[in-house]
Amino acid sequence: xxxxxxxxxxxxxxxxxxxxxxxxxxxxxxxxxxxxxxxxxxxxxxxxxxxxxxxxxxxxxxxxxxxxxxxxxxxxxxxxxxxxxxxxxxxxxxxxxxxxxxxxxxxxxxxxxxxxxxxxxxxxxxxxxxxxxxxxxxxxxxxxxxxxxxxxxxxxxxxxxxxxxxxxxxxxxxxxxxxxxxxxxxxxxxxxxxxxxxxxxxxxxxxxxxxxxxxxxxxxxxxxxxxxxxxxxxxxxxxxxxxxxxxxxxxxxxxxxxxxxxxxxxxxxxxxxxxxxxxxxxxxxxxxxxxxxxxxxxxxxxxxxxxxxxxxxxxxxxxxxxxxxxxxxxxxxxxxxxxxxxxxxxxxxxxxxxxxxxxxxxxx
Amino acid sequence: xxxxxxxxxxxxxxxxxxxxxxxxxxxxxxxxxxxxxxxxxxxxxxxxxxxxxxxxxxxxxxxxxxxxxxxxxxxxxxxxxxxxxxxxxxxxxxxxxxxxxxxxxxxxxxxxxxxxxxxxxxxxxxxxxxxxxxxxxxxxxxxxxxxxxxxxxxxxxxxxxxxxxxxxxxxxxxxxxxxxxxxxxxxxxxxxxxxxxxxxxxxxxxxxxxxxxxxxxxxxxxxxxxxxxxxxxxxx
Numbered sequence: 203x204x205x206x207x208x209x210x211x212x213x214x215x216x217x218x219x220x221x222x223x224x225x226x227x228x229x230x231x232x233x234x235x236x237x238x239x240x241x242x243x244x245x246x247x248x249x250x251x252x253x254x255x256x257x258x259x260x261x262x263x264x265x266x267x268x269x270x271x272x273x274x275x276x277x278x279x280x281x282x283x284x285x286x287x288x289x290x291x292x293x294x295x296x297x298x299x300x301x302x303x304x305x306x307x308x309x310x311x312x313x314x315x316x317x318x319x320x321x322x323x324x325x326x327x328x329x330x331x332x333x334x335x336x337x338x339x340x341x342x343x344x345x346x347x348x349x350x351x352x353x354x355x356x357x358x359x360x361x362x363x364x365x366x367x368x369x370x371x372x373x374x375x376x377x378x379x380x381x382x383x384x385x386x387x388x389x390x391x392x393x394x395x396x397x398x399x400x401x402x403x404x405x406x407x408x409x410x411x412x413x414x415x416x417x418x419x420x421x422x423x424x425x426x427x428x429x430x431x432x433x434x435x436x437x438x439x440x441x442x443x444x445x446x447x448x449x450x451x452x453x454x455x456x457x458x459x460x461x462x463x464x465x466x467x468x469x470x471x472x473x474x475x476x477x478x479x480x481x482x483x484x485x486x487x488x489x490x491x492x493x494x495x496x497x498x499x500x501x502x503x504x505x506x507x508x509x510x511x512x513x514x515x516x517x518x519x520x521x522x523x524x525x526x527x528x529x530x531x532x533x534x535x536x537x538x539x540x541x542x543x544x545x546x547x548x549x550x551x552x553x554x555x556x557x558x559x560x561x562x563x564x565x566x
Numbered sequence: 567x568x569x570x571x572x573x574x575x576x577x578x579x580x581x582x583x584x585x586x587x588x589x590x591x592x593x594x595x596x597x598x599x600x601x602x603x604x605x606x607x608x609x610x611x612x613x614x615x616x617x618x619x620x621x622x623x624x625x626x627x628x629x630x631x632x633x634x635x636x637x638x639x640x641x642x643x644x645x646x647x648x649x650x651x652x653x654x655x656x657x658x659x660x661x662x663x664x665x666x667x668x669x670x671x672x673x674x675x676x677x678x679x680x681x682x683x684x685x686x687x688x689x690x691x692x693x694x695x696x697x698x699x700x701x702x703x704x705x706x707x708x709x710x711x712x713x714x715x716x717x718x719x720x721x722x723x724x725x726x727x728x729x730x731x732x733x734x735x736x737x738x739x740x741x742x743x744x745x746x747x748x749x750x751x752x753x754x755x756x757x758x759x760x761x762x763x764x765x766x767x768x769x770x771x772x773x774x775x776x777x778x779x780x781x782x783x784x785x786x787x788x789x790x791x792x793x794x795x796x797x798x799x800x801x802x
Contacts, residue, residue, distance in 0.1 A: 243696070244720055245712050248705075296646045367687060367717070374683065374715025391677035391759055404674065412671045413754045416732045418689055418697075426675040426688060 208306060211563070212288050212556035215308040218332050219286035224310055227285045229270035231292075235260035238269060241511070241540065251292050263292035267309050268511070268534065269541065272549065275313050276542040282314035285551075301526070302557060309531075311551030313538075318548045319480055322515040322533060323487035325550050329519065329529055330493060333554070336562055338519040338528055342457060343504025344484075345369065346514040346533075347464065347477045351450055354473020357382060357439050360429060372451075372506050379447065384438030396434050399427060446471050453502040457485055460500040484515060511537040515550065521562055528562070529554040567613050568781035568788070571625055571634035574602050574616035578768060581660040582635045589792050609791060611784035620644075622771075627651045629776035632785070639665055639743060639766035643703045652771040653797045655789075661768035663743040665703055667761030670732055670739075671754050678760050679714050682739070686718040689738065700724035700737035703763075707741040710763045729753040772800055 220226060232255070238246050250265040264270070267287050275283060288308045295301045310328060312321045330340060352365045361382050368375040380386035398407055404427035408420050439447075446467055453460060464478045485495045505516030514533030521528045531552015539546035572593065573579045583593045592607040593614055604614035615631055622636035623644040635658065645651050669676050669685075676685050686697040697719045701707050704721055711719065724731050724740070729749050731737040741763065744750055750757065770792075778785070778800065789796050 239720070240696070243717050244708055247721075248708055248712070298647045298650045364684070364687075368715060371715035371717065373713075374680075377680070377715070389678050389680070389759075392681075395674060395677070407674045408672050411674050414670075414672050415754050416670045416672075416738050417693065417735055418670070418673065418685070418738055420672075422685075422688065422692060423673055423675055426685060430675060 207564075208557045208560045211560040212306045212308050215332060215554050215556055215559070216286060216288040219308065219310045219328070222284070222286075222310070222328050224284040224286035227271060227274060227287050228289070229264065229267060229274065229287065231264050231290065232261045233264050233270060234258065235262045237273075237541075238262055238265065241269065241537075248296060249293050251294060264290070265293060266291055267307060267553070268311070268537070268551070271309075271311055272534075272538055272541050275311075275547075275549075276538065276545060279313065281547065282312070282316065285311045285313075305555060305557045307553040308556055309551060309553040311549060313547050313549045315548055318514070318533070318535075318550070319484040320487050321548070321550050322484050323491050323493070325531060325552060326488060326515075326517050327491035327493060329517070329531065329552055329554070333519055333529060333559075336521070336528065336559065338521055339499070340517060340519050341499045341501055341504055343501050343516040344477070344481055344514060345505055345512055345516060347474055347481060348450060348502060348506075349513060350474045350477035351447055351471055354471055355439055355443060355447070358433070358436050360433065361436070361439075370506055372503065376451075379439075379444065382439050383441070383444035385444070388434075392430065395427075396431065399431055404428065442470065450502055453500075455500055457488075457495045457498040457500040460502075461485060480514075505532055513537075517552065521558065525558060526555070528558045567611055568633065568784040569613050569615050569631040570606070571615045571617045571622045571631040571636075572604070573619040573622070573635060578619055578635075578661055579616070581768065582658070585658050585660070586792070591788065591791055609784060609787050611781070612788065623648075623652070626771055626773040627775070629773050632773055632776045632778065632781050633788075634771050634773070635768055636771065637661055637663070637766045638769055639663065639703065639706065639764055641769070641771060642764065643706045646705070651774055653774060653800065655770045655772050655794050655796070656792065658768040658770060661766070663745050663766050665706060665741065665743050665763040665766060666757045667699070667707075667739065667741050667763065668729075668744075668750050668755040668757050671751075671756040673756075676758070678758060679711075679716055682758060682761075683716045683718070686716065690718045696720040697739065698722045698737040699739045699741055700728050700731040701741040702726075702728070703741060703743075706763055729755060770794075772797075774799065 235252055251263040253261050255261045271285055290304055291307050292304050295303055312325055314321045352362055355362060364378055365375060368378060404424040408423055455463060461482055468475050468478055489495050505512045511534045512532035513536045516532035518527040518530040529552060533550040535548045538549050572582050586593050590608055594605055596603050596605050602616040604616050606612040606614050617625060619636045620640055622634040623641045625631045626634045627645050641652060642648050676682055689697045699719050700722050702725050707721060722737055728740050728742040730753060731740060
């Protein structure tokens with residue numbers, strides 16, 4: 203498989219996206235590292251090439267297009283907008299298994315306030331149509347339903363915020379949920395601290411713990427101690443409610459059946475009703491575009507481990523076992539708010555990896 | 567010729583010489599005691615290369631030395647996919663050190679990674695930047711915190727006197743190696759109860775990519791003498 207063959211594949215995909223009405227856009231390859239680090243956290247350092255610019259400081263070789271495309275749209279884009287792009291992204295690989303460090307991505311993004319579910323369906327149907335000759339296995343999900351379920355829990359705002367913050371880190375999310383639901387015991391040190399706080403003020407305990415050092419001020423420590431005391435008196439998330447959330451996390455079914463299941467549990471988790479309505483609207487929009495929603499795979503937890511910005515509809519297209527997804531995407535409304543400095547716009551999109559498309563075609 | 571890399575000074579070098587000596591392989595420095603040259607007696611075809619312990623992982627990965635003595639911590643931090651690049655032949659039973667996460671002792675509310683994560687979220691909200699953890703073990707610390715689902719932190723590089731960074735306001739927490747914990751206590755720091763990242767010691771490593779064609783016989787003799795079981799791919 204030659205670079206020219208991959209480039210030709212990319213050009214064909216890029217042309218298909220332009221034919222679908224998307225405006226081609228370019229972004230810089232060198233991106234300021236600060237924005238990406240603030241967004242993804244330190245993990246991105248393991249995945250992106252970091253380099254030093256004498257004037258602009260730490261820079262990264264573009265690890266994905268979404269961030270710069272959103273920034274460009276928020277700075278001077280007209281609404282609604284459909285964009286497409288084609289170019290290299292760079293990902294460090296930590297394992298000696300021949301995964302590409304430098305490869306092309308061809309992407310398509312919709313920024314539209316009018317009808318988000320219609321935009322979801324438009325994006326998915328465009329990808330499904332473009333990739334149809336490859337007979338890939340599509341999987342869909344909806345992180346919005348999970349987030350709505352967390353927001354609707356009968357517990358404190360602090361606990362909900364902690365869970366929402368870790369939606370994209372399933373292991374820590376699970377640990378928090380286990381503790382908030384009373385399924386995991388309180389760590390011994392926490393119990394010990396609460397005992398000591400019952401008889402002494404946080405200020406006194408801090409003073410007794412030794413010299414005060416560092417930027418984290420005594421008020422910061424005392425504030426968290428107060429929060430721990432408050433949290434200790436909060437009753438656990440009820441067993442039925444927790445059971446519903448665990449059930450939701452592991453829900454995998456064909457989309458239509460998943461919708462019926464979600465409708466079934468909505469009376470017990472009324473907060474998810476609007477998100478389930480949106481799911482239903484999306485399925486109707488997908489069906490109207492010819493997608494077979496009776497057989498379309500749905501996994502409620504899809505997209506929770508990939509990139510930390512999808513907050514609604516998510517999708518991926520899979521080829522042979524062991525390969526990365528051939529294409530993936532989703533909705534990232536909150537990201538536009540983070541990058542929009544106060545403004546935001548509903549947005550959905552995704553990318554195709556042409557080197558995998560070319561490899562698949564070569565293998566057939 | 568089989569090249570074996572050994573730390574070029576201090577206790578690590580002495581202990582390494584002792585370990586080999588006890589097994590009938592005599593290593594010694596040649597020339598002036600400040601001169602970095604050495605010799606191996608007792609086995610034909612083995613050349614001693616004295617190197618900084620920190621460079622031994624890189625030399626093994628490049629295949630410029632066949633065997634090397636260095637710490638588990640250095641190999642796992644400096645080499646991506648370390649087990650594909652080097653093989654552990656024998657733990658040597660010295661150079662023990664734990665890579666740990668430590669925070670100020672005055673943080674009465676932080677004892678676990680769960681606490682650290684919550685404190686990091688609050689710290690970022692209050693101060694406008696991610697909580698700084700000073701370390702020189704970037705890969706190990708990042709992989710550990712990723713696996714544990716800790717967010718809202720950043721690693722800042724510290725190549726020495728890491729325990730002092732919190733007091734100097736260049737970090738809020740540290741990740742460093744410790745053996746007794748005394749330096750941590752003297753600098754008003756405490757170890758998180760689940761903050762043990764790695765237990766390290768000196769290990770004899772073999773390079774996988776090195777050219778073994780002229781060194782296999784010497785390796786066989788050395789392995790017999792040292793009582794080593796050779797992993798697949800290295801055995802004659």
